[in-house]
Every structure is written in structure tokens, then in C-alpha cells.
């Protein structure tokens with residue numbers, strides 16, 4: 001997938017070890033134990049209809065390469081980020097043929113595969129006395145690494161790039177990504193990985209821990225769309241990774257204000273609207289950022305918020321605003337795990353229930369997004385306007401999709417807001433449908449639309465004539 005093709009995709013993020021396993025495996029999986037639970041690529045391939053049924057067309061799977069084995073002070077490498085030999089696959093998840101079969105199975109369903117890649121480091125249970133060996137595959141020379149030092153100050157960019165992540169239990173020896181051999185290796189490696197497994201996109205780990213000058217050649221060698229992790233909430237810090245380094249970051253700058261906007265009733269919305277403006281001025285193209293509410297590194301939103309309407313409003317934002325939406329597995333199942341490792345629960349305990357309220361909710365949002373994209377060729381490239389309609393209602397205008405998000409919560413009495421014709425562009429007597437309630441509304445003689453927010457639920461509107469698969473089942 002190139003950027004143009006990726007814009008219309010909607011991504012489901014999963015941790016391979018936790019999403020699906022062969023039904024003959026019955027051992028208990030406690031996320032808190034930080035152990036392998038038996039998830040595999042072939043089991044993922046067996047549950048693609050569950051993902052597709054929610055309207056997602058792309059999966060991001062956790063890293064696939066060989067990791068350090070055994071147990072450490074921080075458990076096992078079930079998440080896949082503790083690379084040993086990047087030239088081999090992690091056999092806990094299957095074989096090369098299994099991974100190829102997953103890629104093929106996706107493509108046969110009109111779906112796409114994004115694989116997580118770790119370029120910044122390998123892993124070890126030693127730090128100061130770490131000595132690379134042949135077990136590290138291509139990186140067996142001391143020169144392939146930056147000398148040992150811990151990152152202790154995240155505001156010191158030299159440290160962030162050249163010192164090591166991790167701690168004394170599991171160190172992440174930092175690769176010398178300035179070295180010509182290391183650079184050359186990675187560029188060839190990513191070309192081959194994409195080709196061997198027919199990958200459609202890559203998720204790049206720890207982007208800010210490598211010099212910006214490393215990235216343009218690497219993403220060019222990948223040749224497919226990339227979404228990169230620059231874990232920082234400051235848009236002016238993250239922006240240059242897109243503008244100069246050619247990586248498309250996840251939208252961490254929006255993530256923090258988004259969580260704060262909905263993590264209680266009647267929160268102030270101006271931090272979020274202000275950040276939308278800052279993002280617009282900091283990135284060349286905000287419509288290529290990765291939008292998310294949950295992921296594997298942060299406590300699930302549901303760990304702090306139990307109000308079902310606040311949860312739905314917060315989850316709506318990434319799907320109806322700018323950027324490529326990412327939904328973390330388990331959001332559809334009401335998982336509430338907090339910090340890593342609790343946010344990496346096994347999904348098989350839910351029996352892949354497609355009848356839950358949240359499962360259907362994500363299907364409705366994806367249908368609305370797809371309908372908007374089908375109705376207007378500029379839907380994905382035009383930047384949304386985000387403003388407040390009242391102190392508790394946010395208007396997200398990404399024409400032809402117009403949403404009202406509310407912070408009042410599920411116990412609130414009905415509230416009325418008006419979407420003016422001047423922002424919607426709707427003429428008088430236009431019929432629009434709410435993808436969430438499936439209610440149909442009609443604009444008044446001035447083209448304004450009176451919207452009743454019921455039980456604090458989000459309202460996701462599109463003209464009825466453009467509704468496509470929205471509310472196809474009633």
C-alpha cells in the first residue's frame with residue numbers, strides 16, 4: 001500500500017501471542033504473568049472474519065522476528081520487542097510458511113497486513129558487560145552497537161538516540177544506526193521482509209530513538225506505507241519526523257488531550273481543539289497520522305472510564321477525524337486492562353463474540369467512514385475542522401461525515417445542539433442519518449440541523465443519499 005491507498009484503510013492492532021491460538025491449547029493466560037500464551041499466525045488467519053465483520057480491512061501484528069528466549073526479570077518475550085536474531089522468525093508464532101499463509105489469507109479477503117519492525121535495538125539480560133555473539137545474527141560485532149549507557153533524560157536527544165532503553169532486567173542494546181554497515185543491513189532487510197511476506201505496510205518501533213537522517217532511506221527501502229512510533233505528546237517535536245524524516249507518526253499529540261477530554265463527564269474540550277490546530281501547523285499532512293485511543297503501551301481508556309457513552313465518544317474520535325484509524329484488539333470486547341502488561345489480555349476468553357454492543361459499534365463507525373470515503377474523493381485528504389458546539393459538545397466536521405461528540409455521559413438528560421448550515425454545507429430539507437442510532441434527521445428551512453444528544457451518545461452523520469452500508473441492518 002502507498003499513502004494514497006492507505007488513507008482509506010482502517011486498522012485493527014493485535015498482539016499475536018494474545019489474539020488467537022489453536023483451540024487444543026487450554027493453558028490459562030494471565031496477562032500479569034508476562035508469559036507466552038500460545039497465540040499464533042495461523043490462529044490469526046482463522047479469525048479474519050471476526051475482524052472484517054467490524055469493518056477493519058488491515059491488521060497490525062506485533063513483531064515477528066526471533067526474540068531472546070526463557071524468562072527474565074520482566075517475563076518472557078511474548079510481545080516480540082526483544083529481538084535476538086532479526087534474520088529468523090519467532091517460532092512461538094509459527095513458521096515462515098504460516099506467516100506467508102496469513103498474508104495470503106488476508107489478501108484473499110481484500111485485507112492487508114502491517115508488521116511491526118524494531119530497528120533501534122536488540123535485547124539482552126546483561127547491560128554494561130553485554131557482548132554480542134553469533135546468536136545476534138547480523139549484529140555480532142561490538143561496532144554494531146552504541147556503547148552502553150541508559151537513557152536517563154528524555155529531553156536530551158543525543159541520549160535518546162545513542163543510549164539504551166530498558167533496565168537491568170532486560171537491556172535493549174542500542175544499535176549503531178550511524179554505521180554504514182548497520183544502515184545498509186537494515187535497508188536490505190526491510191526490502192526483503194516486505195517482499196518475502198508480501199507486506200502491505202510496516203509499523204516502525206522507537207522512531208525517535210534513531211537519528212532522523214536514518215529514516216528516509218529505510219522507508220524508501222520498505223517501499224510500502226509506514227506508521228511510526230514517536231512517543232511524545234509535543235506536536236512540534238513529532239512533526240519533523242513526518243516533514244523531514246518521511247515517517248508517518250502515530251498521533252500521540254492528539255492522544256493525550258483526547259483521553260483527557262473524555263475521561264470524566266463535562267471535561268474541558270479546548271485542550272483538544274487547540275491541539276488539532278497545533279497538529280495542523282506542525283505536520284505537512286495530518287491526514288496520514290495514525291489515530292488511536294488504545295494501544296499496547298498505554299492503559300486502556302476503559303481502565304479509567306466505565307461510562308459506556310464516554311467510552312463510545314472517545315473511540316469515535318479516531319474514526320471520524322483526520323488520519324488512519326487504529327483500534328486495539330479487545331476494545332470491542334470491553335477489556336479494561338491498565339498499564340503494560342495488564343493491557344495485553346487474551347481475546348479467546350471472549351469466544352470472539354460478534355454480538356456485543358461495542359463490536360457492532362465499531363462496525364457502525366467503519367461503515368460511516370467507508371461511506372464518506374465512497375461518497376467523496378477528498379474525504380480522506382481534506383482536513384477536519386474541530387470546534388465546540390457547547391461546553392459539552394464537540395463538532396468534528398470532516399465532510400461528508402459530521403460528528404457530534406459529547407462529554408455528558410450516559411446518565412445525562414437529552415440535550416439539543418444545532419449544526420449550522422454554514423458549517424455542514426447542507427441545504428434545507430436535507431435528510432441525514434446517524435450511523436450510531438440509525439435515526440434519520442432533516443435540516444430545517446435554513447439548512448440547520450437540530451440534533452438531540454441522547455444518553456450522551458456520539459452522533460455520526462452522513463447524508464442519507466450517501467449512506468452506503470450505514471445502518472444496512474436497520
Ligand code: ABC
Nearest residue numbers: 074079081118154166170205206231232233234297340341
Ligand atoms: C517492560 C515491562 C513493563 C515495564 C517496562 C519498564 O519494561 O513489560 O511492564 O514497565 C517492549 C515491551 C514492553 C517492555 C519494553 C521494555 O519492551 O512491549 O512490555 O516493557 O523491555 C515501544 C513499543 C513497546 C516496546 C518498545 C521496546 C518500544 O511500542 O511496546 O516495549 O521495543 C519509551 C519509548 C517507546 C517505547 C516505550 C515503551 O518506551 O520511547 O518507543 N515503545 C515518556 C518518554 C517516552 C517513553 C515513555 C514510556 O515515557 O518520552 O520515550 O517511551 O516510558 C507524555 C510525554 C512523553 C512521555 C509520556 C509518558 O508522557 O510527551 O514524552 O513519554 O506526555
Ligand code: CA
Nearest residue numbers: 161162174209
Ligand atoms: Ca538508538
